[in-house]
Amino acid sequence: MSILTFFVIIPVLMLLGLWVARNLNQVRGVMVVGASLLLALSVYLTITFIQMRQVMPADQFPMLFTASHTWFKPLNIAYAVGVDGISVVMLLLSSIIVFTGTFASWKLKPLTKEYFLWFTLLSTGVYGFFISVDLFTMFMFYEVALIPMYLLIGVWGSGRKEYSAMKLTLMLMGGSALLIIGILGIYFFNGSFSGEYTMNVLQIAESHAIPVAFQKIFFPFVFIGFGVLGALFPFHTWSPDGHASAPTAVSMLHAGVLMKLGGYGCFRVAMYLLPEAAQELSWIFIILTTISVVYGAFSACVQTDLKYINAYSSVSHCGLVLFALLMMTKVSCTGAILQMLSHGLMTALFFALIGMIYGRTHTRDIRELSGLMKIMPFLSVGYVIAGLANLGLPGFSGFIAEMTIFVGSFGAETVGGGVDVMRRVATIIACVSIVITAVYILRVVGKILYGKVENKHFETLTDATWDERLAVCCLIFCVAALGLAPLWASNVINDAVEPILSVVTHVNP
Helix, strand or coil, X not given: CCHHHHHHHXXXXXXXXXXXXXXXXXXXXXXXXXXXXXXXXXXXXXXXXXXXXXCXXXXXXXXXXXXXXXXXXXXXXXXXXXXXXXHHHHHHHHHHHHHHHHHHCCCCCCCHHHHHHHHHHHHHXXXXXXHECEHHHHHHHXXXXXXXXXXXXXHHCCCCHHHHXXXXXXXXXXXXXXXXXXXXXXXXXXXXXXXXXXXXHHHHHHHCCCCHHHHHHHHHHHHHHHHHHCCCCCCCCHHHHHHHHCCHHHHHHHHHHXXXXXXXXXXXXXXXXXXXXXXXXXXXXXXHHHHHHHHHHHHHHCCCEHHHHHHHHHHHHHHHHHHHXXXXXXXXXXXXXXXXXXXXXXXXXXXXXXXXXXXXXXXXXXXXXXXXXXHCHHHHHHHHHHHHHHCCCCCCHHHHHHHHHHHHHHCCECCCCCEXXXXXXXXXXXXXXXXXXHHHHHHHHHHHHCCCCCCHHHHHCCCCCHHHHHHHHXXXXXXXXXXXXXXXXXXXXXXXXXHHHHHHHCCCC
């Protein structure tokens, strides 16, 4: 049995443990033990993966820890798993968010047991998606990750939670409908022209049998299907409402990990399996992602709700992921995966802090908040650090990711090797988001943290508790560690990007 299967087995055991738990302490115990095991397993996997990569050529072993077991022979569907550098860092990110989200939800009430059951089911889908190399199995775990969101927001959320939960579910299910059409198209047309019907991503990419005319038909279905979850404009409108209404840990997992399924799927499935269509149709989606990047940043500037500010910021940063992938250079694609890792950590930190502040002040309106630095210095300093990382201050993960993206995107070339003017213009426009991000981050930090305490009730509030401090410190450490020592991550990602990109561009970039 592959070590990767434990990323599914442990959450399933956590679900059983939560089901039989009889009191709050047992529920917390199951979550802490399970989340800690998953974090330890992901760290061990990362270290082992790096050690194995050092002794074998990257092009010979695109996936490690592979295993395959047929479970529906008529359609050649298999439980097939394997990881490359992209999968490994995404599993590590997911484990960090689940671990910190557990402590961010430490005092959540009511129905704590039921909440953690759905939260764990959501994380099961995320882990299963990142380890799958079979299209149907990947889609199945994708759906498992989406379905719990409705209840987690509709029951435990705040504000217009029923509306937000329904809007999110309908839009993401619409994306899933497009996705299943694209997956079946890939399966049947690859089988028709190659003679081998398979759902295995690696085998489909190797056969490369789908004619360009059919690729052009199914590429939009797959890219938009995944792009909806990645907040692709104009299919992003579910995201701000969903983030704003979700409970703290759900917002952390949703923005920090779940939205990354979109970028991962666009790269691993849409671009990898339909490469010619990706090249010919990329200009359409570059325009849409450029709009996402700038529109999300501008929208964040005019919001007054802390969660909406961070939600629109996520639209901008996740748009940057898809933007960089479509540039199809090794540097830009490496930057895109780094951005997925960096943004996941930063936005989880932001949502954790916003939830902690809201739990004390009972408002997220920046017009009603001021002087918090005097009242809750730990949470305020954490918010400043999160803001500086988000606007790309050197020394934090955001700077590394965004610089890699913009440098790689500006160097994009045409198929013939000339300067691609359209991509360079789009890159320059996208760079505007850096300035806009600094505007709304510094505006919010100055407004809510400094100045006089206008609401006298706030003076009686307390600072972070031990469980909140643990979650915040863990995320700050990860954001700073990735910013100060990014080479291990970029090297692992770079090795994984190269074989995929060589298929997409037909040359070694």
